[in-house]
Amino acid sequence: MVRCVVFDVGETLIDESRIWLRWAERLGVPALTFLGVLGGCAALDRPHRDAFELVRPGVDIDAEIARWAQDEPAGLRNGFDADDLYPDVRPALDALRGAGFDVVVAGNQPPEARAALEAMDLPVSAVRTSDEWGVQKPEPGFFAKVAELSGVAPEDIAYVGDRLDNDVLPAADAGMRPVLLRRGPWGYLHAERPEAARTTVIDSLTELPAVLAR
Incomplete structure (x- = not known):
């Protein structure tokens, strides 16, 4: 029985669109080009960092x-803030806690x-990074650390x-x-791949309370 729900960050809680658009501007390439190359990396199982090398060969x-x-010490640059939360995040977390x-x-x-996530005052017990x-x-x-942080057995974690x-x-x-x-x-x-059959696939975080109750 699941007792603790643990969330990834990027594209799970955080919409990374603004981050990638800022990167495209920083690298001096059209936004569509950079986003398209990034999508290609996703489709080909290449690391997302390959997108930088593809549009700017030799970039460090x-x-x-x-x-x-x-150059921009006060800017978000490749960071995020509360404006980048997906709209279903707070309702879903509240529902899970409830x-x-x-x-x-x-x-x-x-x-x-x-620090950025903790500043959002999300209804979570803990935030940790790799x-x-x-x-x-x-x-x-990493997942051993997740279990240790959660304080429950792995089988009790989603x-x-x-x-x-x-x-x-x-x-x-x-x-x-x-x-x-x-x-x-x-x-x-990834939701279209055969391996997804090993998982529960959802389209919104608000589905979680009902899914985990089953």
Whole structure:
């Protein structure tokens, strides 16, 4: 029986559209071009960082991030704020808490993402990032950290994410209940794959209380 629901961040809670549009502007390529290449990476199971190399061969992403921080120290740059939350997030989290589930956020994110999420005052028990833990999805160690943070057995945890490869199938392998959200480039593509049969596929986070009660 699920007692704790753990959420991925990007394209699960956070609409990353503004982030990618700002990146396109920063890299000096048309928005449609960059978004299209990013979608191609999703379809071909290539890392999203390949999109940067494809549109700007030889780009040093980490160095570009550092320069961007110097150029726009007060800007969001490749970050997010409460305006980027998907509209179903707060209602879904409230409903889950009201139904007696513990709610946690844990995803592959830099340390500053935790502060950004905590500033939103979401109804969650904890927020953690991969950079804090020193281990990233899909590594088993990440999901071991999730179970430790949740304080319950893996079989009592539902992990909700938009990717089969990075989120829900590794969670299933760790003994958790996998929930795939059909959202964002990876979510729509991965929901059509045969492996999605191993998961529960939803179209909105507001479906979760009823789905998990079954």
